[in-house]
Amino acid sequence: MDSTKKVTKKLAGGIGGSAAWMTNIGNEFGQVLNSVLTTGEGAGLEELCQGIVTRYKNVGKDEPEVIYVDRDCCSQSGVSSVTKLFHPWRSAVRLDxxxxxxxxxxxxxxxxxxxxxxxxxxxxxxxxxxxQEDVQGLKEAKRGEWKSSHSGHEPTEEQLLATITSGEQRRHCxxxxxxxxxxxxxxxxxxxxxxxxxxxxxxxxxxxxxxxxxxxxxxxxxxxxxxxxxxxxxxxxx
Incomplete structure (x- = not known):
């Protein structure tokens, strides 16, 4: 769950200035499930969150294991306000x-x-x-490529690491x-x-x-x- 002012700043015409925040709820696939425009950050979110709870229940989907948020991840009382918004879910709340x-x-x-x-x-x-298991697997794959192109010679650790690009590491690890x-x-x-x-x-x-x-x-x-x-x-x- 994420709130932003960037979208509301683009509102123009008769609705210009009518909202200060936009809050979005997305899932693990990067899909936006619902959005709401509010006059203040954190205001009017219970209906939004309970709507998501109801949708999950109606389609028989299990509640998420964790909810990532941009604020209100914890509380001195021990119960995050986000937990209350999504009741009766017992999902863990974590800071993005x-x-x-x-x-x-x-x-x-x-x-x-x-x-x-x-x-x-x-x-x-x-x-x-x-x-580290993923990193080791990538290194072994790159080691095989090196040996194939260097007549079977074993690369040094420095040479091996030099063949791994940041893009390859993000893709495979x-x-x-x-x-x-x-x-x-x-x-x-x-x-x-x-x-x-x-x-x-x-x-x-x-x-x-x-x-x-x-x-x-x-x-x-x-x-x-x-x-x-x-x-x-x-x-x-x-």
Whole structure:
């Protein structure tokens, strides 16, 4: 479930300014199941969510194992407001990793900084790790290709890794969330490494005070990034 202002800003004519937020609910196939326009974020969502619950019930589809959201993933009371919206479902609620990473933008001086893309890529690698069985399978396949084209000679590890493109790794290898403490340690290390980085004009990548606050607040959501045990995050396409 995701809310955005971008769509409502495009409303024109008599309906211009009549809505401030658009909330969408999608499924594991990337299909949008329903949308609603509201005057405020989080307002009027119960009917939307209960409509989805009813549709699942009517077609005999099991409730999802997990619901990914852009906000309200957890609560000090222990029960997320999202859980209440989708009652009586008992689905786990998790924070979408993309929205978690976007929150770090508040600690950057600008999204147009030359190092912005590099920072985002490294932040993503702090959260996700490659499935090592998949990586090993890809390496064995590339090893066979190398030997076929090099008269049976065995490649070194460096040569083997050089033959694997990022596109091939994304296509053939699955990713999963790292553990809470691994994410905490790696993001802390990333931030330590970028505090003093600047572009050629001397513009810093990071606003120290703001980023310190962002990281302090977001650490409580690291648990919300964890994939539920046994959850299959990938769909096999035949």
């Amino acid at each position: 990793s993309f929205h978690f990473m976007r929150r770090f933008n508040c600690g950057l001086t600008t999204e147009h900084h030359p190092l912005y893309g590099t920072f985002c890529a490294k932040l993503s690698s702090c959260i996700f790790e490659w499935d 699955r990713r999963r969330s790292r553990g809470v403490e691994d994410i905490r340690r790696m993001i802390s290390g990333l931030l330590e490494s970028v505090w003093e980085l600047t572009d050629t004009t001397g513009l810093r990548l990071v606003n120290h005070d703001t980023m310190h606050h962002v990281w302090e607040v977001q650490q409580k959501h690291l648990e919300c990034l964890q994939d539920p045990p046994g959850l299959k995050l990938y769909t096999k396409v035949v």
